[in-house]
Amino acid sequence: MASEGSQKIAILSVYDKTGLLDLAKGLIKNNIRLLASGGTAKLIREANFPVDDVSAITKAPEMLSGRVKTLHPAVHAGILARDIASDEKDLAEQNINKVDYVICNLYPFKETVSKTINLTIPEAVEQIDIGGVTLIRAAAKNHTRVTILSDPEDYHDFLAELDKGEVTEKSRQLYALKAFEHTADYDAAISDFFRKKYAGDGLQQISLRYGTNPHQKPAAAFMREDKLPFKVLCGAPGFVNLLDALNAWPLVKELSEALQYPAAASFKHVSPAGAAIGVALNEVERKVYMVDDIEGIENSGLAQAYARARGADRMSSFGDMIALSHEVDLPTAKIISREVSDGIIAPGYSKEALDILSKKKGGKYLVLQMDKDYEPPATESRTVFGVNLTQHRNDAKISPSDSFRSILVPVDSPPLPESALRDMTVATIALKFTQSNSVCYALNGQIIGLGAGQQSRIHCTRLAGDKADGWWMRFHERALNISWKKGVKRPDKSNAIDMLCSGTVPDSGVEREEYEKNFETVPPPFTQQERKAWLQRLSEVACSSDAFFPFIDNVFRASRSGVKYIASPVGSQNDQAVFSTADKLGITFVEQNIRLFHH
Numbered sequence: 001m002a003s004e005g006s007q008k009i010a011i012l013s014v015y016d017k018t019g020l021l022d023l024a025k026g027l028i029k030n031n032i033r034l035l036a037s038g039g040t041a042k043l044i045r046e047a048n049f050p051v052d053d054v055s056a057i058t059k060a061p062e063m064l065s066g067r068v069k070t071l072h073p074a075v076h077a078g079i080l081a082r083d084i085a086s087d088e089k090d091l092a093e094q095n096i097n098k099v100d101y102v103i104c105n106l107y108p109f110k111e112t113v114s115k116t117i118n119l120t121i122p123e124a125v126e127q128i129d130i131g132g133v134t135l136i137r138a139a140a141k142n143h144t145r146v147t148i149l150s151d152p153e154d155y156h157d158f159l160a161e162l163d164k165g166e167v168t169e170k171s172r173q174l175y176a177l178k179a180f181e182h183t184a185d186y187d188a189a190i191s192d193f194f195r196k197k198y199a200g201d202g203l204q205q206i207s208l209r210y211g212t213n214p215h216q217k218p219a220a221a222f223m224r225e226d227k228l229p230f231k232v233l234c235g236a237p238g239f240v241n242l243l244d245a246l247n248a249w250p251l252v253k254e255l256s257e258a259l260q261y262p263a264a265a266s267f268k269h270v271s272p273a274g275a276a277i278g279v280a281l282n283e284v285e286r287k288v289y290m291v292d293d294i295e296g297i298e299n300s301g302l303a304q305a306y307a308r309a310r311g312a313d314r315m316s317s318f319g320d321m322i323a324l325s326h327e328v329d330l331p332t333a334k335i336i337s338r339e340v341s342d343g344i345i346a347p348g349y350s351k352e353a354l355d356i357l358s359k360k361k362g363g364k365y366l367v368l369q370m371d372k373d374y375e376p377p378a379t380e381s382r383t384v385f386g387v388n389l390t391q392h393r394n395d396a397k398i399s400p401s402d403s404f405r406s407i408l409v410p411v412d413s414p415p416l417p418e419s420a421l422r423d424m425t426v427a428t429i430a431l432k433f434t435q436s437n438s439v440c441y442a443l444n445g446q447i448i449g450l451g452a453g454q455q456s457r458i459h460c461t462r463l464a465g466d467k468a469d470g471w472w473m474r475f476h477e478r479a480l481n482i483s484w485k486k487g488v489k490r491p492d493k494s495n496a497i498d499m500l501c502s503g504t505v506p507d508s509g510v511e512r513e514e515y516e517k518n519f520e521t522v523p524p525p526f527t528q529q530e531r532k533a534w535l536q537r538l539s540e541v542a543c544s545s546d547a548f549f550p551f552i553d554n555v556f557r558a559s560r561s562g563v564k565y566i567a568s569p570v571g572s573q574n575d576q577a578v579f580s581t582a583d584k585l586g587i588t589f590v591e592q593n594i595r596l597f598h599h
């Protein structure tokens with residue numbers, strides 16, 4: 001049934017019938033012919049407004065219990081036709097009229113899925129709107145001519161515009177954009193439902209114990225269009241476990257590739273407590289890192305890397321998430337088995353290592369196997385307070401050969417020694433995966449002090465420096481030769497050593513009594529002179545900063561903890577003062593030209 005002359009046509013097919021009658025009234029007032037699907041037409045007709053059924057133009061009844069209502073060339077050619085001769089010819093040959101307005105909203109898939117307990121797959125399937133999505137997409141595609149209204153909230157403004165004459169191009173564009181967002185969100189809800197049903201066993205989606213905190217439920221991790229790049233071999237991950245694992249893994253991967261050594265990281269609260277490559281440990285280091293009894297450690301680069309990473313700051317590593325660059329072997333698993341730790345991510349596990357790890361924490365230790373070839377997409381995004389943020393991933397590469405070429409002071413500096421390049425690389429790659437602001441001190445292929453997540457740079461530099469000092473004090477013979485009471489646990493030993501080395505031993509009272517309980521013979525605290533004399537022996541330390549040093553105080557502080565090399569971006573108003581302070585203190589200052597904020 002052709003429309004009279006140039007009368008415009010609107011197709012209406014709405015599940016949510018809010019505002020429908022006011023809209024119908026407004027359209028009719030503007031001499032627009034209404035065509036509507038079954039339920040929509042019925043409501044309009046009952047209000048005594050003139051309306052034709054869509055079947056009047058399709059010449060086909062609604063069928064399959066509503067699965068096919070508006071899916072017909074008479075409808076879609078009418079919507080999709082452009083104002084061009086070939087389209088006009090095609091329409092004329094088939095006796096089809098152009099459609100000018102489409103008003104459609106969809107079956108409530110999202111609401112049904114979220115509100116119905118034990119919804120079956122067949123029930124959910126019936127909530128998948130096909131014809132409506134097709135109407136919306138067709139009209140939105142042809143928005144240069146057609147107006148698509150997919151939200152009852154827009155009826156009022158639309159009618160106001162129509163009453164003034166015509167819907168403007170800008171409005172049609174914004175309605176089309178909303179329509180595309182709407183169908184994209186609708187399809188995302190459908191794929192979310194089926195991902196959970198068909199690939200929610202860890203293949204493409206995994207339920208998490210909870211979010212950042214136990215009251216933040218439900219929580220999940222998932223991939224769109226791909227498998228998850230890790231398998232859960234043991235335990236059940238929480239949200240923070242995965243934040244740690246997915247920051248720690250790329251750190252060790254990059255570190256290992258950059259320096260051609262096995263690499264390890266010990267993460268807590270999405271920053272490394274330690275990170276290292278597998279430089280051979282000497283006897284004293286093995287003792288300080290509490291691994292002198294681990295059989296076969298001298299033959300395992302990976303075990304030595306983890307001993308260094310865990311040994312950097314044993315207090316912060318308590319309950320860590322571990323990342324290892326290579327298949328986990330027996331000596332590494334033995335070290336981990338007796339430390340308090342939350343989980344591990346690595347590309348593989350020897351059988352003996354997996355046997356040990358999967359018995360940890362009463363069988364609840366989290367063991368993730370990472371696909372070592374996985375490459376994330378170039379763009380990453382997240383939602384914060386309902387706002388989507390998107391950016392190019394930080395895929396800048398840090399390497400000993402390219403990142404530290406520009407020596408600013410001293411002017412006549414000889415080339416940097418290999419060890420300095422190595423340690424700068426360790427410190428700088430660690431910063432790339434540390435919450436900003438961040439400053440890192442490294443020596444012997446490992447972090448020795450890291451200041452993370454401070455708002456002021458000097459506080460990072462001090463924090464990292466104080467940690468480096470504490471690390472070095474642990475090598476003093478007094479800390480090495482402590483006679484422990486029998487049965488003192490490893491974490492208690494670490495706490496007591498930390499108190500002794502940081503100079504925070506209480507003088508008296510209950511805290512002092514608790515402290516003394518650890519020892520056969522209580523070690524005397526370090527005097528100021530002893531501390532000063534020992535710290536003066538710390539040298540050749542490399543320091544890296546994730547952004548420029550705004551003031552010279554940072555250089556002074558770094559120098560007090562044996563820093564001989566600084567790598568940092570430049571660009572501060574105080575650059576010259578910073579460089580000349582480094583020069584005066586005998587520090588080699590290297591421009592590392594990539595800012596590495598991480599959040």
Ligand SMILES: NC(=O)c1ncn([C@@H]2O[C@H](COP(=O)(O)O)[C@@H](O)[C@H]2O)c1NC=O
Pocket residue numbers: 013014015016036037038039040041066067068069070071104105106107128129130131132133
């Ligand atoms: N199958 C079809 O051809 C079809 N065409 C439109 N719909 C939907 O049917 C609903 C309106 O139906 P009714 O007018 O009968 O109340 C709308 O949500 C619309 O999106 C359809 N339903 C499902 O796909």
